[in-house]
Amino acid sequence: MQQIKDYSGSVHGGLGHLLHNYCEENGLPISAKLASIQQAERFDFSIWREILNEIYEVHPQPALGLEIAQWVKPQHLGIIAYIALSCDNLAEALTRYHEYHRLIYDGTPLAVDLEQGVFSVRWEDLPMHLSTQITDEIAMALLVEFLKRYAGIEHLHIQEIHFRFPAPKNIAIYERFFQSKVKFSQPHVKLTFPIQLLQAPIKQADQTLQKLLMQQAQDLLSRLPNNTQIDERLQQAILIGIQRHNYQIQTVAEQVGMSVRQLQRHLQNQGDTYQQRVQEVRKLLAIQYLQDPYLSLHEISLLLSYSEQSAFQRAFRQWMKMTPQQWRIQHHIRT
Structure with missing residues (x-):
């Protein structure tokens, strides 16, 4: 080299x-x-x-x-x-x-x-x-x-x-x-x-971080507008997919036990799309990650599977009508 x-x-x-x-x-x-x-x-x-x-x-x-x-x-x-x-x-x-x-x-x-x-x-x-x-x-x-x-x-x-x-x-x-x-x-x-x-399998030995991820999952599930068993599995699958940078609809549908067409029909009956559900999960995760002062905006964008920080900032402004930095200031999160 x-x-x-x-x-x-x-x-x-x-x-x-x-x-x-x-x-x-x-x-x-x-x-x-x-x-x-x-x-x-x-x-x-x-x-x-x-x-x-x-x-x-x-x-x-x-x-x-x-x-x-x-x-x-x-x-x-x-x-x-x-x-x-x-x-x-x-x-x-x-x-x-x-x-x-x-x-x-x-x-x-x-x-x-x-x-x-x-x-x-x-x-x-x-x-x-x-x-x-x-x-x-x-x-x-x-x-x-x-x-x-x-x-x-x-x-x-x-x-x-x-x-x-x-x-x-x-x-x-x-x-x-x-x-x-x-x-x-x-x-x-x-x-x-x-x-x-x-x-060698990951044993998730650190209880603090494991608890954090479990809290994320539970918070997301509790906020679902239609808290059916399918929706619970779907939300969990999207959450895991985002964390693993693999949340394509084909992968998530398979984890939920449905075909892509069946999943799309289920969401359509609720007036939703798959992309709307993904953005819903991202929004809730973003708010939790922003509360951690040790995570930079660049790191949060990676955790949310955005290819660029600017894409995360644009999405957050659409969700919250303010920038991530303004949200942190408003909620007294010191970085």
């Missing part, structure tokens, strides 16, 4: 909250730079590196990036934590992570490979001055924590972990964290595990 020149990335604002929480819980000083990003939706990757270096200077712990990653909570990850719970297996969760990882951590390009019975996730090369041992540690550790906690895969069998930096004195810290063989001074930062693990 061609070397990246003058690469400038950014970091999800929730990771700034993660560092703030870590410092508070460990009695570390909150630097002016760390305090200045607490209201930021995103901030420069260079500031991320600098704050991590500041923390290391006052708290020079070995494998600091691994230690920080263990404090991660769903709100620090934003959209990825929501999407994880809509996946069926590890393959789907990793596909989503690959699609959206830059929304969390736009520090290094991510590549995935399948070869010789092994699946690998690899961070591509960057000039050495743009990454550090700590940024590499936390990038890898956040992915592993995401898979274990929010994809619910308790026994994540990792074959090998590769880091670019030289081997530290205490390699055992890394082997305990990853429960795997760890190699240093490697060409790439990389994680590998058996292809068979891709079929």
Whole structure:
């Protein structure tokens, strides 16, 4: 791959909250730079590196990036934590992570490979001055924590972990964290595990997020104008379809146990169309997502399966006669 020149990335604002929480819980000083990003939706990757270096200077712990990653909570990850719970297996969760990882951590390009019975996730090369041992540690550790906690895969069998930096004195810290063989001074930062693990089911272990999704489903069902059994199944199928970016009428009709023609006739008898039902679900989900101050409008548009943020904003204005930003201001949602 061609070397990246003058690469400038950014970091999800929730990771700034993660560092703030870590410092508070460990009695570390909150630097002016760390305090200045607490209201930021995103901030420069260079500031991320600098704050991590500041923390290391006052708290020079070995494998600091691994230690920080263990404090991660769903709100620090934003959209990825929501999407994880809509996946069926590890393959789907990793596909989503690959699609959206830059929304969390736009520090290094991510590549995935399948070869010789092994699946690998690899961070591509960057000039050495743009990454550090700590940024590499936390990038890898956040992915592993995401898979274990929010994809619910308790026994994540990792074959090998590769880091670019030289081997530290205490390699055992890394082997305990990853429960795997760890190699240093490697060409790439990389994680590998058996292809068979891709079929590992998502257990939805995080009760907070699972409860949120269940509340969404129940709220949607309770607001149906015609609360029949068919309508309940239809609303659930549309909800799941939107979360999985697959809500075409053919797919949803099959989940409801009807043909497309039967579903269209059912909706026609109620004076509705399929697209109206989809927009109804989107509207209710949008209002719930807007109440989460950690989700940006771009992330919410992705969660609602809009290809562009502008499309979401136009739809919201039609629903509510105001913009999403105005709705948040009116309801005192601080972002």
